[in-house]
Amino acid sequence: MRVLHTPTRLGAALLAAAALHGAPAAAADEPGWTAAPAAGRPGTPRPYFYLAGAAGAVLEDRLTLANPGDRERTLTLRGADAYNTPDGALAVRPAGEGAAVAADAGSGAGSWISFGAAATVKVPPHTRAVVPFTVTVPPAAAPGDHPAAVVATEAGHEAAVRVHLRVGGPTLAALTVEDVAVHGSGSSAVIRYALVNRGNVAVAPELAVRAEGRFGxxxxxxxxxxxxxxxxxxxxxxxxxxxxxxxxxxxxxxxTATAPGAAPATARATAWLLPGGTAARLGTGLLALGTLAMAALLLVRTRRTRRERSPEPPATAAAPAPEPELTGASR
Known part of the structure; x- marks a missing residue:
């Protein structure tokens, strides 16, 4: 997986190495050559490719490879799917990944890109090479955005340039916000959440946060x-x-999450905000209090049980009455 470098938001400006003049540098591990869209008009650089057409169309554009160094470069070119990593960065799939992985990345638009016989290009020193490519949109392609990129590779170094491809037809901008949670409190609090694009076009979200406490x-x-x-x-x-x-x-x-053309999406959550360490101390105190209460309850029950089981004292036997003395006996 190659993470793409995106200096701007929607539209993505340059995703990796730029043209020789006028564009930002690609990355710290600059391979010594650059890849960028061929200028649309003389002296007008393009930050990315934008192609649009109906399902079944064949679209064309050109990639510029610039070699400012002193030795010849041999570059391999391919198309690739572009997608979001879980943390939101843009990335492209490495060459050779299977269809199952490509399907997870999106529509598979990278496979629609072809450089034909120019898939391997030799660029002499201090020279630019302009390489044409085509995007063949399948007849059954769904309307909307199909993120892709063209990737140039040499000796393990890669530069990827965004292809913003839109297939004609109805478009829908829609998103949801989910799984809201708060960690920490006060100035160290962090809100965590998920955004999901439910539509068929790329969106640039905005987020607003509203909080209502027990004290206002x-x-x-x-x-x-x-x-x-x-x-x-x-x-x-x-x-x-x-x-x-x-x-x-x-x-x-x-x-509340919003995006151009999309209805606002909201999600709610309730959180206890406690100073650092308070939650642990509160939990320990409640545990100790619960332990004492349980011990007292057991003591009361034990005493009650003992009283209920104590035998009653035996009844005192009555003293036998003295036998009566006979009187009037004959002598």
């Missing part, structure tokens, strides 16, 4: 951009600081 409304967070481009069908798990969280309160939290 607590500081939340106004709507702000989430630094993720969420691709169709993908789920990402995110977290963000909540510096205004109360240090001690029981809070009802409401998260």
């Amino acid at each position: 409304e607590a500081p939340g967070r106004a709507a702000h951009a989430v630094p993720v481009e969420l691709l169709p069908g993908r789920r990402v798990e995110l977290s963000e600081p909540w510096p205004g969280a109360p240090a001690l309160d029981r809070v009802d939290l409401t998260l």
Whole structure:
């Protein structure tokens, strides 16, 4: 899995190595050559490919490979699926992964890209090579965005450039926010949540946080951009600081996620916010109190049982009455 570098949000600017002039550097392990879309107009660099067409169409574009070094470069070119990693980063599938993995990455649009006989290109020193490629959209392709990339490789070094591909037809922007939880309290509080793209186009989400405590409304967070481009069908798990969280309160939290063209999505959660270590001390105190209460209850029950089982004292036997003396006997 190669993680793509995305200086901007929706649209993704440059995902890896850039053109020789005017574009940001790709990564710290710069391989000595660059890959970028061929300029649309003379002197106008493009940060990524944007292609659109109907199902069944064959689309064309060109990739520029620049070699500013002093030796020849031999580069291998391929198409790849682009997808979100669980933490929201954009990535492409490595070459040779099976269909099951590719299906998990999305629509398989990487397999629609072909460089034909130019899949291997030799670029002389101090030279640019412009390489054409085609995107053949299947007749049964679903409408919406199909994330992909073109990848150039040499000796283990890769540069991937985003292909933003849209198939014509009805589009739907929709997302949900799920699994809201709060960890910590006060200035160290962190909100964790998941975003899911339920539509067929990529979205740039925004998130707002509202909190209601037992002592009144607590500081939340106004709507702000989430630094993720969420691709169709993908789920990402995110977290963000909540510096205004109360240090001690029981809070009802409401998260509202929005995106252009999508209906607002909300999720709610209730959390106890306690100062650091308070939860542990409270739990220990409650455990000790419970232990004492149980011991007292057992003592009372034991004493009651003993009283109920004690035998009653035996009754005192009555003293025998003295026999009467006979009188009037003959002498």
